[in-house]
Amino acid sequence: MTNKELALSAARGRRLAMEMVFRASSGHIGGSLSSMDILTELYFEQLRIDPASPRDPGRDRFVMSKGHCTPALYSVLSLRGYFPEKELELFRSIEGHMSGHPDMQHVPGVDMSTGSLGQGLSAAVGMALAARLDRLDYRVYALLGDGEVEEGQIWEAAMSAAKYSLDNLCAIVDVNGLQIDGRTADVMPSEPLDEKFAAFNWHVIMADGHNFDSLRAAFEEARSFRGAPTAILAKTVKGRGVSFMENDPGWHGKAPNAAQYEEAMAELNAAVKRLEVL
Amino acid sequence: MGEKKATRAAYGEALAELGAKYPELVVLDADLSGSTMSKTFAKAFPDRFFNMGIAEANMAGVAAGLATCGKKPYISSFAMFMAGRAYEQVRNSIGYPRLNVKCAGSHGGLSVGEDGATHQCLEDFALMRAIPGMIVLNPCDAHEMRLAMDALAEYDGPAYIRLGRMAVETVTDSLEGYEFRLGRGVVLRGGSDVTIAATGLMVQRALAAAGILEREGISARVLNIHTIKPLDSELILASARETGCIVTSEEHSVIGGLGEAVAALTSEFCPVPVVRHGVEDEFGRSGKAEAVLEAYGLTPEGIAGKARKAISIKENSK
Numbered sequence: 001m002t003n004k005e006l007a008l009s010a011a012r013g014r015r016l017a018m019e020m021v022f023r024a025s026s027g028h029i030g031g032s033l034s035s036m037d038i039l040t041e042l043y044f045e046q047l048r049i050d051p052a053s054p055r056d057p058g059r060d061r062f063v064m065s066k067g068h069c070t071p072a073l074y075s076v077l078s079l080r081g082y083f084p085e086k087e088l089e090l091f092r093s094i095e096g097h098m099s100g101h102p103d104m105q106h107v108p109g110v111d112m113s114t115g116s117l118g119q120g121l122s123a124a125v126g127m128a129l130a131a132r133l134d135r136l137d138y139r140v141y142a143l144l145g146d147g148e149v150e151e152g153q154i155w156e157a158a159m160s161a162a163k164y165s166l167d168n169l170c171a172i173v174d175v176n177g178l179q180i181d182g183r184t185a186d187v188m189p190s191e192p193l194d195e196k197f198a199a200f201n202w203h204v205i206m207a208d209g210h211n212f213d214s215l216r217a218a219f220e221e222a223r224s225f226r227g228a229p230t231a232i233l234a235k236t237v238k239g240r241g242v243s244f245m246e247n248d249p250g251w252h253g254k255a256p257n258a259a260q261y262e263e264a265m266a267e268l269n270a271a272v273k274r275l276e277v278l
Numbered sequence: 279m280g281e282k283k284a285t286r287a288a289y290g291e292a293l294a295e296l297g298a299k300y301p302e303l304v305v306l307d308a309d310l311s312g313s314t315m316s317k318t319f320a321k322a323f324p325d326r327f328f329n330m331g332i333a334e335a336n337m338a339g340v341a342a343g344l345a346t347c348g349k350k351p352y353i354s355s356f357a358m359f360m361a362g363r364a365y366e367q368v369r370n371s372i373g374y375p376r377l378n379v380k381c382a383g384s385h386g387g388l389s390v391g392e393d394g395a396t397h398q399c400l401e402d403f404a405l406m407r408a409i410p411g412m413i414v415l416n417p418c419d420a421h422e423m424r425l426a427m428d429a430l431a432e433y434d435g436p437a438y439i440r441l442g443r444m445a446v447e448t449v450t451d452s453l454e455g456y457e458f459r460l461g462r463g464v465v466l467r468g469g470s471d472v473t474i475a476a477t478g479l480m481v482q483r484a485l486a487a488a489g490i491l492e493r494e495g496i497s498a499r500v501l502n503i504h505t506i507k508p509l510d511s512e513l514i515l516a517s518a519r520e521t522g523c524i525v526t527s528e529e530h531s532v533i534g535g536l537g538e539a540v541a542a543l544t545s546e547f548c549p550v551p552v553v554r555h556g557v558e559d560e561f562g563r564s565g566k567a568e569a570v571l572e573a574y575g576l577t578p579e580g581i582a583g584k585a586r587k588a589i590s591i592k593e594n595s596k
Contacts (some may be wrong), residue, residue: 104375113375118368123335126343156336
């Protein structure tokens, strides 16, 4: 896809995510908006997948370690063709199976159930080890939050990935600088993440998480790097695309009210329209 | 009969044998492979053994990822760290997605001995059986452990199995008609006055207790409950009806383990006195394994005392 087509898909994804959270009156919109471009690049350009056979043993794997960002993940999965958009209407509803956090047993395209922060990268390490054992060439991707990396298990997983030289593993950190209680720098400083991952013997790439050229270059570099796993530190803006939500930790896990929803949708609709005519 | 062997030794040997039968079987340990005996597998299949270091949470998650790709992972550490430290990873990354990971908690109970309270896990049954869909096993001897491992290898789903540090007498190999089936208890000795439902190394002690009681003219039935979940409700309820009272015996806290499982079952379907024998609401302490078990009353005489109590409650309520 061209960058314009990717941007249009991401803009539609942002609109779907907003609708999901508003309809459910709950969900995590801030991090969903910050990670939307990363997920769009992954699912439309990077992952070797076929939505028609979501359990193909040779497929690339994706683990949403920051599992609360289902509004973004489910939107992108539906846009990619894993299930009809209509199913998003039952997000977080007892009437369906679109659970608040990713559920591999019920949502097509979800490779690992996640949600309890810090656990997804370990599962991704296991998948990458399995590829090694089976001599398969699939790659494994995991998306982490920069708040999530405060969990010690992330660093246990990082050590083990380096021990086994898992160059088929790529972790992306959505560095939006915010977590529920405020700025990551205030709540629990996790920077410098580049030096931390490098000290854990990972290959580190910095990227702009809202620029498809930058993301693509990072993923391509990761794919060709041999001998160590890669961490892509993708700088992003939490709430990206909705001006009044940007860089405000208050929008981590809160649903907009009707007036806020109208305002947000006006901006997101305008973005879609702008990209449609291009 | 009579050979003394730790169930952990049988675990390691079983893994090495099963490894030949199942190419998808992989084993992970957290720097305790010489204690959990997973090293026996590591020696036989070095390419399928992963030492994850002192990081049990990550080990559980890595096993989950391997299982999503069709592997059959067995992970082991001490029960304290497997069921305790990694509880939430076992629950959310293994139990919730119902992944085929077998979690082995070695050195369970007081019989860890000298290491003391921080390493004596008395809560693993309580923690693991609370996870939906998790099966929980506690074989009583090396022979039963071997059979349990065969059954587990054929079972597709999450499971917890406790291994013991101490060498214990093998009793199940010489029993007429003994058969291991997941979820089915075994009647080791018939009796009509009281049922002793025991698990793990308390099984041998329950048999000795039945001998003590016999000399007093009390007829005790002994059940070997190797599968704590799913509990063999048919056998336990039949025993409740036929003997009118039950003693449960486990090397575990009386809170949340076999005792409470049996009490909950009987109170709902066949109310009879259930007296729980185990470790009361307290921590363990250091000492030689046998001395610690003795200090906490986990002895044949301890079980016999509970049996007399159960019978007297039954008689008094008539």
